[in-house]
Amino acid sequence: MGGVVGGEARVTPDLSPARLILSESTPAPQPVPSEAGGAGPVHQTPVRSAPPANAVTPRMSEQARAWTLSPPEGASTYGPRIDALLERSHVFEAGLAAVMLAWLVLAVWRFRGARPVVAANGGTRRSRAWVLGLAVCVFVGVDGTLFLGSERYARDVLWNLEVPANDPRTVRLELNAHQWSWEARYAGEDGRFGTPDDVVTWNDLRVPVGVPVWVQLVSTDVVHGFSLPAFRVKLDAIPGRVNQTWFQAAREGTFEVACYQHCGTSHYRMRGLLTVLSEADYARWLHEAGRLATQSYDADDAAAHWGWEWRAP
Amino acid sequence: MRASWVRALWTTDHKQVARQYLWGGLGFLLLGGLLALLIRWQWAWPGQPVPGLAWALPESRGALTPPTYTVLFTLHGLVMIFFAVTPLLFGALGHFVLPLAIGARGFAFPRLSAAGFWAYAVGGALVLASFAVRLGPASAGWTSYPPLATPAFTPGVGQTLMTVAILCVGVSAFSYGLNFVVTVVRCRAPGMTWGRMPLVVWGLFYGAVLNVLFVPVLAAATLLLLLDRVAGTQFFIAGAAAVGGGGDPIVYQHLFWLFGHPEVYILILPAWGMVGDFVAYFSRKPAHGYRLTAGAMGAVTAMSGLVYAHHLFTSGLSPVLGRAFMVLTLLISLPAEVMFLNWLMTLWRGSVRLTSPMLAALATMVVFGLGGITGLALGAVATDVPLHGTMWVVGHFHLTMGAASFLAVFAGLYFWFPKMYGRALHEGLAKAHVLASAVLFVGVFGGQLAAGYAGQLRRLYDPYQYTYLKHLLPLNQWTTGCAFLLGAAQLLFVGNLVWTLWRGRAAEPNPWSVGTLEWTCATSPPAPDNYATEPVVLRGPHVLSQPDVQQQLGRDWIGQAEAAVLGGTE
Amino acid sequence: MNPEASLASSEASAPRRAESTRWFAGVLAHGAGTMFFVALAFAAGWYRMRGLWVLPAVAPSVLPPCVAGAFLLGVGPLLLRASRVDASTPRRALPWLGGALVSGAGFLGTQAAWLHVMFWYRDLRVPEGGAFASAFYGLSALQAVHVGLVLLAVLVAAVSTWRGGDARDAARRALAGWLFTVATFGLLFLAVYLP
Numbered sequence A: 001m002g003g004v005v006g007g008e009a010r011v012t013p014d015l016s017p018a019r020l021i022l023s024e025s026t027p028a029p030q031p032v033p034s035e036a037g038g039a040g041p042v043h044q045t046p047v048r049s050a051p052p053a054n055a056v057t058p059r060m061s062e063q064a065r066a067w068t069l070s071p072p073e074g075a076s077t078y079g080p081r082i083d084a085l086l087e088r089s090h091v092f093e094a095g096l097a098a099v100m101l102a103w104l105v106l107a108v109w110r111f112r113g114a115r116p117v118v119a120a121n122g123g124t125r126r127s128r129a130w131v132l133g134l135a136v137c138v139f140v141g142v143d144g145t146l147f148l149g150s151e152r153y154a155r156d157v158l159w160n161l162e163v164p165a166n167d168p169r170t171v172r173l174e175l176n177a178h179q180w181s182w183e184a185r186y187a188g189e190d191g192r193f194g195t196p197d198d199v200v201t202w203n204d205l206r207v208p209v210g211v212p213v214w215v216q217l218v219s220t221d222v223v224h225g226f227s228l229p230a231f232r233v234k235l236d237a238i239p240g241r242v243n244q245t246w247f248q249a250a251r252e253g254t255f256e257v258a259c260y261q262h263c264g265t266s267h268y269r270m271r272g273l274l275t276v277l278s279e280a281d282y283a284r285w286l287h288e289a290g291r292l293a294t295q296s297y298d299a300d301d302a303a304a305h306w307g308w309e310w311r312a313p
Numbered sequence B: 001m002r003a004s005w006v007r008a009l010w011t012t013d014h015k016q017v018a019r020q021y022l023w024g025g026l027g028f029l030l031l032g033g034l035l036a037l038l039i040r041w042q043w044a045w046p047g048q049p050v051p052g053l054a055w056a057l058p059e060s061r062g063a064l065t066p067p068t069y070t071v072l073f074t075l076h077g078l079v080m081i082f083f084a085v086t087p088l089l090f091g092a093l094g095h096f097v098l099p100l101a102i103g104a105r106g107f108a109f110p111r112l113s114a115a116g117f118w119a120y121a122v123g124g125a126l127v128l129a130s131f132a133v134r135l136g137p138a139s140a141g142w143t144s145y146p147p148l149a150t151p152a153f154t155p156g157v158g159q160t161l162m163t164v165a166i167l168c169v170g171v172s173a174f175s176y177g178l179n180f181v182v183t184v185v186r187c188r189a190p191g192m193t194w195g196r197m198p199l200v201v202w203g204l205f206y207g208a209v210l211n212v213l214f215v216p217v218l219a220a221a222t223l224l225l226l227l228d229r230v231a232g233t234q235f236f237i238a239g240a241a242a243v244g245g246g247g248d249p250i251v252y253q254h255l256f257w258l259f260g261h262p263e264v265y266i267l268i269l270p271a272w273g274m275v276g277d278f279v280a281y282f283s284r285k286p287a288h289g290y291r292l293t294a295g296a297m298g299a300v301t302a303m304s305g306l307v308y309a310h311h312l313f314t315s316g317l318s319p320v321l322g323r324a325f326m327v328l329t330l331l332i333s334l335p336a337e338v339m340f341l342n343w344l345m346t347l348w349r350g351s352v353r354l355t356s357p358m359l360a361a362l363a364t365m366v367v368f369g370l371g372g373i374t375g376l377a378l379g380a381v382a383t384d385v386p387l388h389g390t391m392w393v394v395g396h397f398h399l400t401m402g403a404a405s406f407l408a409v410f411a412g413l414y415f416w417f418p419k420m421y422g423r424a425l426h427e428g429l430a431k432a433h434v435l436a437s438a439v440l441f442v443g444v445f446g447g448q449l450a451a452g453y454a455g456q457l458r459r460l461y462d463p464y465q466y467t468y469l470k471h472l473l474p475l476n477q478w479t480t481g482c483a484f485l486l487g488a489a490q491l492l493f494v495g496n497l498v499w500t501l502w503r504g505r506a507a508e509p510n511p512w513s514v515g516t517l518e519w520t521c522a523t524s525p526p527a528p529d530n531y532a533t534e535p536v537v538l539r540g541p542h543v544l545s546q547p548d549v550q551q552q553l554g555r556d557w558i559g560q561a562e563a564a565v566l567g568g569t570e
Numbered sequence C: 001m002n003p004e005a006s007l008a009s010s011e012a013s014a015p016r017r018a019e020s021t022r023w024f025a026g027v028l029a030h031g032a033g034t035m036f037f038v039a040l041a042f043a044a045g046w047y048r049m050r051g052l053w054v055l056p057a058v059a060p061s062v063l064p065p066c067v068a069g070a071f072l073l074g075v076g077p078l079l080l081r082a083s084r085v086d087a088s089t090p091r092r093a094l095p096w097l098g099g100a101l102v103s104g105a106g107f108l109g110t111q112a113a114w115l116h117v118m119f120w121y122r123d124l125r126v127p128e129g130g131a132f133a134s135a136f137y138g139l140s141a142l143q144a145v146h147v148g149l150v151l152l153a154v155l156v157a158a159v160s161t162w163r164g165g166d167a168r169d170a171a172r173r174a175l176a177g178w179l180f181t182v183a184t185f186g187l188l189f190l191a192v193y194l195p
């Protein structure tokens, strides 16, 4: 399904070996937007904290990490918030599981072959009321906190396209999923899609650090799944419709793009790279790539012009 | 002569149909299990030749190639759900137990149950046949999402055969669903009120209701897909990129999951029923809060069609729908908690006997509990995003509809086998099998949960293509080790089964000392019309350890239809 | 939960019980058939909502399905009448059953003629006509099959009455089936025929 990239410049990433080693640089503690405010716009101050290259925090060996139930290393401004929510809900759930399991083991151990104490109808009014009450308490405690946390995150981040829409620095990105690659389109310096200076890349996304990145996503063939594990981003790429999401990088580095919906034989190789650059580096790259694209623009190459007018949220 | 083999194959005796389903289901369980082991092999030793598989894959000398691998996980899912676990729960155990447990002489429509089995058999034959066709069997995932499942992207005949096979098992599931519902509503023995039915009958009844309601939805989605595949219609083939096309693939996802989520409950409701009964039987105590438990199962059944879109949280669902389905999904955990607490309360202050069905029921409780709890985070929109499409999801649903349903099948089989075949299985082997399976299930699916939390995506031929997943290789190898041990542990069952059928001792009339109709009013195995005289039911299924019964009869149980001097204790 | 109810039903005569079991199963089966149809109509409605509903140049008129619908509506009262004839004179049901058959045939005929015209004279073809054409022919045919099955049952009932049997129960069962065909036709009308 190659797809033709005609006129537009095909920019190959400069993949110096150092950039490919993903987990080499350890994130410095990320500034996390305060959760207390809740309602207000979450993102006020841009986060610009590229960690110094030699920042060393003690880190578990890679192999050991596998056994400790830890999510992939994060690089998103809002990632720590969802990680914390997930961790909190898992602590609740583990507690619940432990209590239930202990109760079961205790009951079996204590009453194995015992003389049964029998109420005629398998329980009294009171014991049934206890069961109902306890179930409601567990439900309110575990499901309730999960719901509230999820709702807050969805409102502030996941479904809050106001943030990228209102930020003048927002980078807009049109993504087209293919069997089996990610084709990305940047508006270029004129900020408009469908013009000769559109920059098109394959399996190579570049974004500036600390700036909202607004993604609109389609698919050319089958259903794909666009995920940025380090940024806690997932969204289906479905032919015939434009889906959108946004994220913001907290630090520079190179991260992976993965397809998470089975999309055919080579699904597992539908891998791309996402490079987070400093704002200056990003501007320099976009300028250069846009210049190359304009030079080799071919108005007759219909296949290359798959972009669309940016859709309002 | 001819009549005899026709009679052997086309039987309208529900017990005979149950045995047919049992053998079919066990066969497909073996196939599905072997496919699973191959998948696990690939994740532990990617691309390495599988020992002893060179005959099947000569070109790669036994190593799995990406096309083979996609076939493996597609068929593993489809075979396990449609051809192994559902037929074992409903086809084998349900067909056998349901009429006996309510005191009926058979199903309301005996010929319909025979026809249902043959629809299942035809479907199964199509699946097996698809291994022989050009381009191999289906490979678009068990969900068969279009456009991948349309001929544009999966041209093989195998995919079409599988689509037809799914329609066949749909016919089968619909026919027994209809039969079960009508039989429970219309054919209960005199005195068998709704409140006196064993909980397993409630579970089968609710599951059957879901079959009747939602299998037609699966049939609709599958039919449209089939038309796209063979008749050139354009329901799901959308145009390129942002440009509108002829159809819309996401409508399939809605229809599929409108069936798919209730299917999860179809697979677990009979299991819940069995756990509720067995916990009571083997605590020698009436089930705690019988009505609450039956009501909770009913609540889950009623809500099961209203939560499905949690499978579509990342599909660009509108926030309004996302929120609604999040609330409904979390809400459905409330009745499940009520049920679970009732089981625990039944154990409490009972007289617990760790027989093989009881061990299996307790193991079902544990794995179902773990599976349910790990699913909560998937039901909330925000926490679903990092976990969506990862091995976390795989671990979660395998704990519920894999491990829990599997263990419940064996709980039922160990409980009713003496009634089905008139022979007693070896208790020690059965217990060892249940224990080993339960522990290894937790190992395998626990390992998958851990890998998923670390971000490993599902269905990757070689997860280690991704740098961020490279460190998971040892974890996956450990999980694969557990999986192979789990496979080996099944030999305990196979050995037990073969030996018992060949040489097993005759079963006692009521080995578990319970009062339900099948154990107190019928022979083992039961006569063709089940009961010599129609039982008249006087009391519920869990009348155990009642002081007055103990005083008069000198035992702690009394038959549901046993006319004792004391009359009808509820 | 009422013990008297099931005892009462056991006292009723065996044929009566068998008959109401069959009736109940029929209602369930029709209900499941309606679920199937609802799912398909949902898909059709979805395409409409998504704007993937490309109508042919000459949009089909609403008149033919209205005529067909009138025929279909006529079947019900006739069946009701047939199921209510006096037990002593079962053959009195015959004209009513016949009327129901004629009315039903009118429905099928109208639909068939209309689809025929659309296909051959208005060039609404499958698959070129896109999702609309697929839904138009597919759902119409499916609904017609449902009606056809109900009419078949009526025919069997009529023949057995002709031979001197009592077909009032069969008419009652067919009545339930008719109700579901009306429901599915209403759905079809809303989801597909309505411009």
Ligand SMILES: [Cu+2]
Binding pocket: A178, A180, A223, A224, A225, A259, A260, A261, A262, A263, A267, A270
């Ligand atoms: Cu993909």
Ligand SMILES: [Cu+2]
Binding pocket: B260, B261, B264, B307, B308, B310, B311
């Ligand atoms: Cu679900």
